[in-house]
Amino acid sequence: ERFTADGNTLNLVPLCKGPTLPCRLHMVCFLVVLFYSKDGTFFVFTMPYRMANGNNTYSQLIKELVPLETKTQNASLGETRMPPNTSKTLGPCPDTPPNLLGPLHVEFNSNRTLDYVRKEVGSILQEGGRYKPPDCIAQQKVAIIVAFRNRHEHLKHWLYYLHPILVRQQLDYRVYIINQDGEGVFNRAKLMNTGYVEALKEYDYECFVFSDIDLVPMNDRNLYRCFDNPRHLAVAMDKFNFHLPYNGYFGGVSSLSKDQYLKINGFPNSFWGWGGEDDDIYNRILNRGMSISRPDSVTGKYRMIKHERDLHNEPNPNNPGKLSQTRWTMDKDGINSLKYSVKDIVRDRLYTFITVDIEAPSITW
Template identity: 55%
Template structure:
């Protein structure tokens, strides 16, 4: 038994000695790894310091060489080229990120290059044409006039519209540059609703447009067609428009797929008003909202100037279109639906008793009565955030012939 106990005691001591040796071995290996890591870090630090040292040394060497070159150049300039009026310049291309502009900013002299520097700024890529059928359209719209509308609210709703009621799509090249012209007098409340609905519609349609309110000053008889001629003329002073849409301020489209741009033929947009039971009242109707390209407008000599009071001018325009070999184009009746803001007939806009006689004589009058004979006086042009207001005097109607 004593021998066995002694043997066990020896084994225990040997086990502890072996465990202690293993621990020292692992500790030694760990310390060895740490030392190697520290050594590598020191070596890396040394290499970085050497690189920085030589970089600074080279720059200092460059500085002295430029100073000496400058002095030598000055001597050469004085001794050899002063009489010729030439100067010797230097331009150190070894400096990192050195450019012609950076040297000019510090007052350093620069060697004129034998080849002119090219502008390194990449030119912006041309925008793609706007799609014929814009993808963001909603379709049928809910139009109502019961909620309170303010100009401040409309302005907040349309932050991308610039002063004067101008907008152009930022991501595509519009196919038309459109001036939207509204004949106007004493319809401020209607205008708020028109702007509230039309600005978002036009933006979704990806149209480059400007909105022009042509305000007839005074209380003489209203002349819608003459105001439209004024709008055409004044809008062209603002921009090179090639499409003109003429809209009453109380008509709101009920579908944004009724695209407000010009077509191959003169366009009649408002073909189904709630006022007429969403039907075209008669085949030759061209009222409410219409559009003509600049070429089409000039071909018919614009609109008549001598329709004072309500009615007749739309039929005269329709006659001008057909007499000049064009046809009126219209959208599908489901797209050309409009709501009219209900209102009483304006004062000094009573039905024109001469309208029927004038309509019958369009062929004889259209060449001398139109954009070519337009006279008016601009009193004020004011650009608001959502539209441009042009206040004009357009004269008075001629005295009516005495009956009896």
């Protein structure tokens, strides 16, 4: 039989001749196999053809199976077949991190350099001293805030020990070094307030750990996270023969959740020079009906990097007298009265270094 279309001649080869029942069955089976595959995909069977120019050379006999886009025959799915989802949903990190070591040997090698620290501990960090666990969701998002000026010798030791500890503790964290610009009177508490504000510009932190640059923990079970009450972490320094100097001491290293911090209106901005601000923070916590939590004296051990008193951070004789006024001053002296300006931000592999002008006065006492 010959079928002509657009000048081409297509020869169809009959499968069988005659109206017999076997012939009809043969045709039906052929059509089913030809047009329908077992997975629900239709195909076209291409036959050889002869060009109109009379060339009797036929192309090689080819069977092409051309899939046509179809939806699945199962109407209940209502969509095309998709590959299975192989992504894994991360679960929360355990409350007790599994890789903690406990007591640590801490020494301050004078040959240690910042480049060495960067090489040793920086490979798993993101820019800005940032880390988050790759295999679970951290219990808390923590900003580590350090008040700083002219302490680069201490910084390398602190970073060398703290980053591995914080990584083992499975924290979602970043280290902020808040550097006071200029040579005016140092103000630790105001720098901590500044670090709180600057950190929240970058991430929705839930917890804030405020640390001196010269204190290194000697036990990684001392968790740098927040608790139901404000937490005093540095409870047993070698400087004090590994004892708490007095019950109301809140110095060195502490942690407060965002809610706890706002409840006390942050730290006081009015304590210029050395001394008094830690006690004022302690008073603020008690005045807001909270209590202090602490690790035990074994877990809370710290080594202090020995140093001379900083220039323009001398003891201020006016600070102790302010402590009796905390109840009345805390609502107007704190995060709601903070003033500063950012001079520079440097994002190193090991830290985010923010230099700020906090309008420091010259010494007047």
